[in-house]
Amino acid sequence: MIVNITLPDNTSYDITIDSLKKMAFDRKVVVVTNPTISGFHLDYLIDKLDAKELSVVTIPDGEKYKNMSTIESILAHCFEHKLNRSSLLIAFGGGVIGDMTGFAASIYQRGIDFIQIPTTLLSQVDASVGGKTGINNKYGKNLVGAFHQPIAVYIDPYFLSTLPKREFGAGVAEIVKMAVTFNKEFFNWLEENDLNSEENIKIAIKKSVETKAWVVSQDEKEKGLRAALNYGHTFGHVIENETNYNTYLHGEAVGIGMVMANELAVKVGLMSEDEAFRVKKVLEKYDIPTKYKIKDVEDFYEHFFLDKKSLDNRIKFIVPKGIGDCEITDKISKDIVIEVLKGFLK
Amino acid sequence: MIVNITLPDNTSYDITIDSLKKMAFDRKVVVVTNPTISGFHLDYLIDKLDAKELSVVTIPDGEKYKNMSTIESILAHCFEHKLNRSSLLIAFGGGVIGDMTGFAASIYQRGIDFIQIPTTLLSQVDASVGGKTGINNKYGKNLVGAFHQPIAVYIDPYFLSTLPKREFGAGVAEIVKMAVTFNKEFFNWLEENDLNSEENIKIAIKKSVETKAWVVSQDEKEKGLRAALNYGHTFGHVIENETNYNTYLHGEAVGIGMVMANELAVKVGLMSEDEAFRVKKVLEKYDIPTKYKIKDVEDFYEHFFLDKKSLDNRIKFIVPKGIGDCEITDKISKDIVIEVLKGFLK
Incomplete structure (x- = not known):
């Protein structure tokens, strides 16, 4: 099943609801994930991914790490791996991972592409549409962020088996x-x-x-x-x-x-x-x-x-x-x- | 003199090259500036501004403070003053002030309006067009940021008198x-x-x-x-x-x-x-x-x-x-x- 999302600037992206297929990228790719999802499903994902250069950054799990300092650690990984403006981030996890990966992608060299592979039911139905990204701070939730649309979303119900x-x-x-x-x-x-x-x-x-x-x-x-x-x-x-x-x-x-x-x-x-x-x-x-x-x-x-x-x-x-x-x-x-x-x- | 800039999404803004006129805003306004410009020209600016609520945040002068921690201090000021999504930031200074104010505006509650009042010749000719905002980090200059367009730019040659x-x-x-x-x-x-x-x-x-x-x-x-x-x-x-x-x-x-x-x-x-x-x-x-x-x-x-x-x-x-x-x-x-x-x- 594919849902095509058309954006106001007339670009569009597909949300594919199906088992993950093989994907090949002729550019550097960084997968952003957390230890839980990584433990259950990283091998399954990596097996499907072919990229010019692939690396994984694992960030701590949970709302309380959804802050600027975690964003800076994602960015640091990208700089260390010399990502350029054509590189790609993949958000692999629930809503927290999606929001932070999207935000990091929106500000890395003033914006690079990202793909969402949401693994929780909530993020599959909620975070894959709308382009909202962001982090929390002491003043409240999601108060700092950006609107940044993914170039594609892949929803694989298989991930729900461990939810x-x-x-x-x-x-x-x-x-x-x-x-x-x-x-x-x-x-x-x-x-x-x-x-x-x-x-x-x-x-x-x-x-x-x-x-x-x-x-x-x-x-x-x-x-x-x-x-x-x-x-x-x-x-x-x-x-x-x-x-x-x-x-x-x-x-x-x-x-x-x-x-x-x-x-x-x-x-x-x-x-x-x-x-x-x-x-x-x-x-x-x-x-x-x-x-x-x-x-x-x-x-x-x-x-x-x-x-x-x-x-x-x-x-x-x-x-x-x-x-x-x-x-x-x-x-x-x-x-x-x-x-x-x-x-x-x- | 007015130059109208049309953006790809068909919105547009004016760059006014002239002595500053009185401006009235029915919303909260925060002026972001540095001690040098503030010392020379803040009174001149404040005299022209009428806002629902006006406050000023002064950040240290120079490239070396063009970093995420200064951005966070601008954001903190905005949160303390309870700015909402209709509020406005005004960048009052050179290129560093413009780049940082624009970036802060682009991520505060996922983006609020900002106005540029550039005070150096370089920022007047260069930073007022293009929507580039950003900060430096240990990996290089302007490597983190966003494209965020101002809603207006006011270029007053009077500021050049102290340059x-x-x-x-x-x-x-x-x-x-x-x-x-x-x-x-x-x-x-x-x-x-x-x-x-x-x-x-x-x-x-x-x-x-x-x-x-x-x-x-x-x-x-x-x-x-x-x-x-x-x-x-x-x-x-x-x-x-x-x-x-x-x-x-x-x-x-x-x-x-x-x-x-x-x-x-x-x-x-x-x-x-x-x-x-x-x-x-x-x-x-x-x-x-x-x-x-x-x-x-x-x-x-x-x-x-x-x-x-x-x-x-x-x-x-x-x-x-x-x-x-x-x-x-x-x-x-x-x-x-x-x-x-x-x-x-x-």
Whole structure:
């Protein structure tokens, strides 16, 4: 399966959803990966790669290393191996690897090519479209970075075989997000099919990627519609923050966040209780958490303002309109939000 | 005088060559400058600026601070002042300030707007067109960076009143470069007019900026023609390097480099001795150095390979074809180059 992504400048790239084929590059190639993925799958990848000169840089695993100093270590590797402007980076790992490799590629000699080979379900459906790259710093997540598009993305479902079950669920949460906000038919399909089959997961990845590509094509620099991809994130970020980023995976927090956003949608009359229930049901099928015990609703509410999307002191909520459509609004009053949050006190 | 620059994505910006007018911004603005410019001209600038919130970050002066840690200090200032994606940076200084402010703007929250107010002649004619931003590292100059276009450039000749004479000459060298490689008529004009008059310097800046804009529009990402802007640089970089970057200003080294490139052009029959002499004459009118004593020609030749443009082990020379045209070639044999270098032994 191939999804072609056309960019605003009329260039385009392919997302190939299939087993990796042999690839040959008449230029220097650096693979950026982490010890976990390297241990499981580096041989499998290297076996497919033929390059003028190939080297691998392994960076530590996890969000806390997603910083400028790791970027500098990737760049140093590239300089030591005398990469030039025609050289290529390959991101081989999850979202952290993809974001950092893309950012390093965007600033090495003012920009060189890179390819994404995402190995987690989340990065396969989410990070392969949109061109967002970046790192964290003490002020927050992804606050420094660039828009830099890959020249190709290869999604091989084989890598999912070694993915922990919880991480699989976190990826499914993003798939559900795409369906609820933009594609009713896709949501119906998700209710009826099991993503644990390889054929079905390929279809779901393809549909998610196509949906996201459509959204991004409407709004590359996130001035409007693209914000809808943050459905579940406004609440999710607070949950991640309150639990010190060590209780829930990002996708899991987004799962809970979607349930909260749905309650808000029900409260303001945009979604029926039945529709909210159906979304919850699909999430629970993959053991994605849908419950969270809020300690203090006022405190939870204050946390919204720490999000970078709220730097102007307005909270933007993305609320579904039924299933398959959504609304972006900063007009919901604090009282209504507090009332919804109170539903999560027990 | 206004020069409009159209970019490949069909957006455009204006370069205004005139006394600064009042400017009002309904957004947060951060001015990035250094202590020297700040001491001479910050009050003059602030007096013209009206912003929702205005702050100034002063970074240390000079190439050796053009690194990632200074970028991080600019970003930190922006985060502390809660700049958002609609905020604006203003680069107020020479080329170093422009390159770093542009780079910081390109990666702050994946890219925000910036304006250039270049205060040296070199940055006025050179850095205001092309969108190159970047920093140095231990591997070389400008090896990390981004292409990021300003939304406007304001060139006020008033700032040149405090510019040291040698720095003025370094800027003139870049102007001469533009004329010799691309614009015969402009070169004739330079022979007949004195750039120390305010009216003339404005004309020269305008013509240089227009010429560079034309070159860049043909070749935004430096795949071909744009390399011609490196006329004088292949030799100049070696001279800078041999003298540890502390004897000549960049523009002065380029001045000597042009004289060397002209000798090469004469040797291979692309330029007459008279034409080479005329170029030298214009440079000397502004006390730009045109002589350099090479110690060891073999050693000088080897130095070419340290340049990032030669990572593939071929030296690219930009040699004028008469006056007003040039040729980019990697086909000149070592013997011929060595013979030319020998002319600079005494």
